[in-house]
Amino acid sequence: MFKKVLIANRGEIALRIIRACKELGVKTLAVYSEADVDSLHVQLADEAICIGPAASADSYLKIDRIISAAEIGDVDAIHPGYGFLAENAHFAEICASCNIKFIGPSVSAIRAMGDKNVARATARKAGVPVTPGSDGIVETEQEALKVAKKIGYPVMIKAVAGGGGRGMRPAHNDVSLVQGFHGARMEAEKAFGNGGVYVEKLIENPHHIEFQIMADEHGTIVHLGERDCSIQRRNQKIVEECPSPLLTESLRKRMGQASIKLAQEVAYQGAGTLEFLVDDTGNFYFMEMNTRIQVEHTVTEEVYGCDLVKEQIRVATGMPLSPSIRNAKARYHAIECRINAEDPFNNFQPSPGKIGLYYAPGGRGVRIDSHAYSGYSVPPHYDSMIAKVITIGSTRGNAINRMSRALSEYLIAGIKTTIPFQQAIMRNRDFLHGKYNTGFVESIISSRAAEFRR
Amino acid sequence: MDIKEIKALIDLMKKNDLSVFKMEKEGFKITLKRNEFGGIVSSHSAPAFPAFAAPAAQPAPQAAAPASAEEPKEKQKEITSPMVGTFYRSPSPESAPYIEVGHEVTEETVVCIIEAMKMMNEIKAEIKGVISELLVENGTAVQFGQPLFKLK
Numbered sequence: 001m002f003k004k005v006l007i008a009n010r011g012e013i014a015l016r017i018i019r020a021c022k023e024l025g026v027k028t029l030a031v032y033s034e035a036d037v038d039s040l041h042v043q044l045a046d047e048a049i050c051i052g053p054a055a056s057a058d059s060y061l062k063i064d065r066i067i068s069a070a071e072i073g074d075v076d077a078i079h080p081g082y083g084f085l086a087e088n089a090h091f092a093e094i095c096a097s098c099n100i101k102f103i104g105p106s107v108s109a110i111r112a113m114g115d116k117n118v119a120r121a122t123a124r125k126a127g128v129p130v131t132p133g134s135d136g137i138v139e140t141e142q143e144a145l146k147v148a149k150k151i152g153y154p155v156m157i158k159a160v161a162g163g164g165g166r167g168m169r170p171a172h173n174d175v176s177l178v179q180g181f182h183g184a185r186m187e188a189e190k191a192f193g194n195g196g197v198y199v200e201k202l203i204e205n206p207h208h209i210e211f212q213i214m215a216d217e218h219g220t221i222v223h224l225g226e227r228d229c230s231i232q233r234r235n236q237k238i239v240e241e242c243p244s245p246l247l248t249e250s251l252r253k254r255m256g257q258a259s260i261k262l263a264q265e266v267a268y269q270g271a272g273t274l275e276f277l278v279d280d281t282g283n284f285y286f287m288e289m290n291t292r293i294q295v296e297h298t299v300t301e302e303v304y305g306c307d308l309v310k311e312q313i314r315v316a317t318g319m320p321l322s323p324s325i326r327n328a329k330a331r332y333h334a335i336e337c338r339i340n341a342e343d344p345f346n347n348f349q350p351s352p353g354k355i356g357l358y359y360a361p362g363g364r365g366v367r368i369d370s371h372a373y374s375g376y377s378v379p380p381h382y383d384s385m386i387a388k389v390i391t392i393g394s395t396r397g398n399a400i401n402r403m404s405r406a407l408s409e410y411l412i413a414g415i416k417t418t419i420p421f422q423q424a425i426m427r428n429r430d431f432l433h434g435k436y437n438t439g440f441v442e443s444i445i446s447s448r449a450a451e452f453r454r
Numbered sequence: 455m456d457i458k459e460i461k462a463l464i465d466l467m468k469k470n471d472l473s474v475f476k477m478e479k480e481g482f483k484i485t486l487k488r489n490e491f492g493g494i495v496s497s498h499s500a501p502a503f504p505a506f507a508a509p510a511a512q513p514a515p516q517a518a519a520p521a522s523a524e525e526p527k528e529k530q531k532e533i534t535s536p537m538v539g540t541f542y543r544s545p546s547p548e549s550a551p552y553i554e555v556g557h558e559v560t561e562e563t564v565v566c567i568i569e570a571m572k573m574m575n576e577i578k579a580e581i582k583g584v585i586s587e588l589l590v591e592n593g594t595a596v597q598f599g600q601p602l603f604k605l606k
Contacts, residue, residue: 034599050597051538065598068538068570072595098571 001317002026002076002101007041008066009081012371012388013295014041017079020309029073031066033059035379040371047073054381060084063091070100077101077316083383086292087114103316105215105291109266113289117160117198123286126265128258131277131285133200144181145174147199154202157181159188159195167191168235170202203285205439206277208232209244210290211259212300214308214325215268216315223256224304225330227296231425233348233441238418239425240296241335242303245396245434246278255284262289271297271312280437295338298369298390302334332392333399337407337425339370339387341378343416344452352380356414361406365392365399378415386417396434400426421452460484531583531605535596539570543592551592553603557585565603568596581605 004027007017014030018041021028030045035054042048049069052059059065061084070078078100080086089110095102104110113119117137120130134147137160148155148171157180159167167188169180181197189195208229215221228244229237243252259274273290297308306324314322342348358374370387372378378386389406393399404426407419428444430436445452467475467486475486535541543551543566553565559579567574583605590602 049538050599052598059598064571065538069597071571072538072540 002313004029004046004073004075005103005313006031006066006070006073006075006078006100007045007081008060008078009084009086010036010039010041010060010382012369012385013081013293014039015044015371016309016369017081018044020307020313021079023307024310024313026313029069029075031060031069033381035381038376040373040376049073054379056084056382063088063094067094067098067100070095071098075100077103077313079103079313080292082290082292082294087290089114101316103270103312105269105272106267109268110291112266113272113291115160116158116162116288117196119289120198120286122265123262126258126261128262128286129284131200131203131287134198136198137196138181138199141178141181144177144199148174148177151199151201153177154204156200156202157184157197158200159184159192159197161188161192161194161196166235167197203277203279205437206230206279207244207246207437208237208275208287209247209255209278209284210273210275210294211255212294212297212308213259213263213268213272213274214311214315214321215263215270215272216321217269217318218320219264219267220321220326221260221263221268222321222326222328223259224300224306224308224325224328226252226255227299229296230436230438231431231440232438233445237296238338238340238441239335239422240299241333241396241399242299243330243333248282251278251282251284258284258286262286270315271308295385295388296336298367298388299334299336302367302390302392303330303332304328305331332394333396334390334392335396335399335403336388336390337403337422338385338418339389339410339412339422340384340418341386341415342384342418344418344421346416348418349416350380350384351416352378352384353415354378355412357411358413359409359411360387361389361409363406365402366390366406367392372412386412389422397432400432424448424452460486530586531581532601533565533577533579533581533603533605535568535598535600535602536577537568537570537575538597539568539575539595541590541592541594541596541602542567542569542574543588545574553585555585555588559583559585559605577602579603 001024005021006029007014018028028045030042030048031051032042032048033052033054051065051069052062078095085091087110089107092102092107092110112122123130132151138144154172157169169184171177171180184197185195209226211226212224213221226244227240227242229240231239271293273294275287276284277287278284301308306328311322311325341351343351354377355372358372360368367390372386391399391402391406393402407423410419425431477484560582561580563579564576565579566577568577585603586606587604590596
């Protein structure tokens, strides 16, 4: 087992990783920006090193400072969490050259899946269905128009280097296609340093269903079922559940096998997630693979009775997959609601600031993953998620009921949060019947426009 | 100073509603601050406890207290570290240090080396003044923003 691990992240996931390390007897080194000096992950780590001012580009994305901190801290491994440098092949490469284990897949697997275009080609090779689209990067607007004509409108123009729901433009006709093509390329160049785009069929209001896989360094790969993440606002997930109310056992089996096949194709190691779009007739299409632990890994953990972060650390030391992972069976139902420091009654405007009284819900079947505490100042420089509420129930109905109960107890004074919006979702009739897709949140907002002003 | 004396000081602070107490004697320095909820949070620094135990990294800072005693009234000029690495006072182990106390520096004066990822980086003062205090020992690890020198 590693002696010491550096956590190259912040917020709730840094806390999650520190907890896993503590339980494994591994010492922890937190790196933090000046804005995060009072953060919970800094307090709970064994050691902490400041790596820069508030801006992520000058701190959490500063590879040289993080590696310096790893060297003076004499760590064996770095856990990158999610976001930031988690899927940065260059960073993984530098770790390797400095003899520091990067807790995640190999550099080549990150590169293969990080380029959305290469990922699609790899999926095709593995016999996994992909959304109809261009065979590679589309260089000219003429080419884009040709592809769109072939696959039929509506289409989506997507950045090859994009992710997290960014760098995407829909197009319903030739005019919007040309506009979107040039716009997406410019945006992608600015945001990701890579202006390459491809064109894909736009499946209207699909279901977003992703599969969790875990692989050791000896070629054993298993899948741990799916998560339904269709409830999104502006391509950002806000509610996730496991299992999906949509999936039949046979579809689950087929999608699970496809996930393992794709992971085998790139000799994957560690935790990974394969994202699929599923239409209403049960057709599934590979969209992209996330070569890291995900925010919503929690619902899989609760249903399959496992610790995915600990397993990430274990397989990174070369251990074979744990029996708890290999023999995992789904039991019960779990839901996660992300709580953001945003005002749902004011167009979800960010609401950073000092938390006054903070009281988190508890009781049977309630799990809180959060770095918030009474008196904590939510900084304005990073993403707005401050907590994840996860509830487990013997049935989906019980899990929802429990979530409503937990949300009603949750007290976060001093800032605005999306708790009321989550409560509205939990009471929504379509959600209760498991009938929703990626158009769900927009429909709630427009039907309750008076409350949740657009 | 033993625990009994410190406890007596704390009681004295509470009784007289003092919020900050500082004392220096025989190379031992102590600062006691009362936080807004009335509890006492303390930070102490003595020559035997540097901010980093060389070459290991900084221990986690305490929740409500600064990791090192601060001067609330005087606004001292400082040179802080612009990177994470190991601090060296001279260009090489055999050479003389770049600067000493009393040395006058301009913005362009090289004041120290910080080694990061096997590269030696010359750190410039970036401010004008006279060095009044050396805050970090040669060969110790430093973090971003850590004060290295005090200036007058």
